[in-house]
Amino acid sequence: MSLPDSRKIRLILDLRSNGVIDPDVLASMENLPRELFVPETFRDKAYDDVTLPIGHQQTISRPTTVGLMTQALQLNTRLKVLEIGTGSGYQAAVLAPLCRRLYTVERIGDLFRSAVAKFDELGFSNITAIQGDGSLGWPEQAPFDRIIITAAAEDMPGAVLDQLAIGGVMVVPVGFQEGGQRLWRVTRTEDGEEVEDLGPTHFVPLRQDG
Numbered sequence: 545m546s547l548p549d550s551r552k553i554r555l556i557l558d559l560r561s562n563g564v565i566d567p568d569v570l571a572s573m574e575n576l577p578r579e580l581f582v583p584e585t586f587r588d589k590a591y592d593d594v595t596l597p598i599g600h601q602q603t604i605s606r607p608t609t610v611g612l613m614t615q616a617l618q619l620n621t622r623l624k625v626l627e628i629g630t631g632s633g634y635q636a637a638v639l640a641p642l643c644r645r646l647y648t649v650e651r652i653g654d655l656f657r658s659a660v661a662k663f664d665e666l667g668f669s670n671i672t673a674i675q676g677d678g679s680l681g682w683p684e685q686a687p688f689d690r691i692i693i694t695a696a697a698e699d700m701p702g703a704v705l706d707q708l709a710i711g712g713v714m715v716v717p718v719g720f721q722e723g724g725q726r727l728w729r730v731t732r733t734e735d736g737e738e739v740e741d742l743g744p745t746h747f748v749p750l751r752q753d754g
């Protein structure tokens with residue numbers, strides 16, 4: 545067994561013990577070479593359950609966080625999904641095999657270009673990526689069945705929520721205070737939304753460029 549394989553197996557065990565139990569989510573993460581999404585200097589840590597820097601003061605999320613957020617979305621291959629904050633592209637590459645089409649938006653050009661190169665290298669054909677400000681969602685492509693925001697919003701992002709289909713689910717870290725963020729699962733209903741608090745989390749802020 546090669547070194548990355550044994551590290552990967554250990555990571556999958558860690559994910560399970562941290563509550564990532566959906567077999568499809570685990571399979572998607574097991575199939576993906578995470579080292580591809582991590583800067584070369586940190587490659588030896590690609591299968592550690594840690595957050596790593598990806599440049600531009602941004603980070604690739606900890607695998608447990610990626611797993612728990614993906615699981616919370618309750619995906620299937622009929623669904624159209626929006627991700628705000630492509631970053632390294634790792635979360636997008638975990639999501640893509642589990643949904644029909646993934647739309648992902650990143651504001652930083654370098655990160656956007658490098659993520660798109662990874663999607664091409666891995667042969668993904670159901671990811672549509674753009675560079676831009678996603679703080680107001682992607683109105684031209686709405687509605688979405690699922691939305692995942694991988695940067696922390698100050699409060700409930702109302703404009704993005706409006707782009708969720710009725711019955712749809714959005715997973716979003718909310719709160720700007722250091723140590724004070726919570727991960728929310730928001731379900732859009734006929735007459736509003738239901739919010740479920742999934743616990744503490746830690747993300748870089750969602751910028752408001754617009």
Ligand code: SAH
Pocket residue numbers: 602603604605628629630631632633634635636649650651652655676677678679694695748749750751752753
């Ligand atoms: N999902 C990423 C982690 C993202 S880190 C991964 O798997 O690696 C958060 C990302 O959100 C950063 O790349 C940051 O540039 C981006 N971001 C922050 N505000 C944004 C905005 N308004 N629109 C689009 N992207 C944004």
